[in-house]
Amino acid sequence: MNICMVTKLTSICFAILICVTNLPGQDSLKCQRTFPSGITIEYGFGNYSLKDEYISKEKYSGTLPYYSIGWARHHEAYVYRLDMSYRNSNNIKNYNVTTNITQFTVNQGFLYPLSNISIFQKNLYLWFGSSTEFFFIYNDQPNP
Numbered sequence: 001m002n003i004c005m006v007t008k009l010t011s012i013c014f015a016i017l018i019c020v021t022n023l024p025g026q027d028s029l030k031c032q033r034t035f036p037s038g039i040t041i042e043y044g045f046g047n048y049s050l051k052d053e054y055i056s057k058e059k060y061s062g063t064l065p066y067y068s069i070g071w072a073r074h075h076e077a078y079v080y081r082l083d084m085s086y087r088n089s090n091n092i093k094n095y096n097v098t099t100n101i102t103q104f105t106v107n108q109g110f111l112y113p114l115s116n117i118s119i120f121q122k123n124l125y126l127w128f129g130s131s132t133e134f135f136f137i138y139n140d141q142p143n144p
Contacts, residue, residue: 037073
């Protein structure tokens with residue numbers, strides 16, 4: 001993909017998200033919800049760094065994309081949420097040595113609203129709750 005096509009695709013996606021999303025900083029009388037509910041799909045792209053002292057004292061780093069799907073549901077006294085995320089890349093390098101990283105996470109929890117606080121004439125909503133997370137990471141270091 002060339003840079004022009006990526007820029008156009010990013011602009012179109014950004015415009016769609018602006019039109020259909022409630023922004024967290026939005027001050028609106030139409031939407032009184034403070035915690036999103038329903039299904040969410042996320043994608044991210046960022047840097048990853050790993051230091052494994054058994055292999056080398058140097059760190060491995062590279063890009064690692066992020067895919068996630070989540071679900072949240074409001075009940076009378078709490079919010080129930082369930083999230084799953086997946087990350088994988090074979091682009092993690094230390095000079096001429098590469099490794100393949102696979103990461104999988106499942107997160108489940110309950111959030112209870114605390115009392116509302118006003119700061120600078122704006123409402124501040126705080127949520128408190130327990131959460132359980134299952135985290136799996138696999139580092140596939142090829143044999144030299």
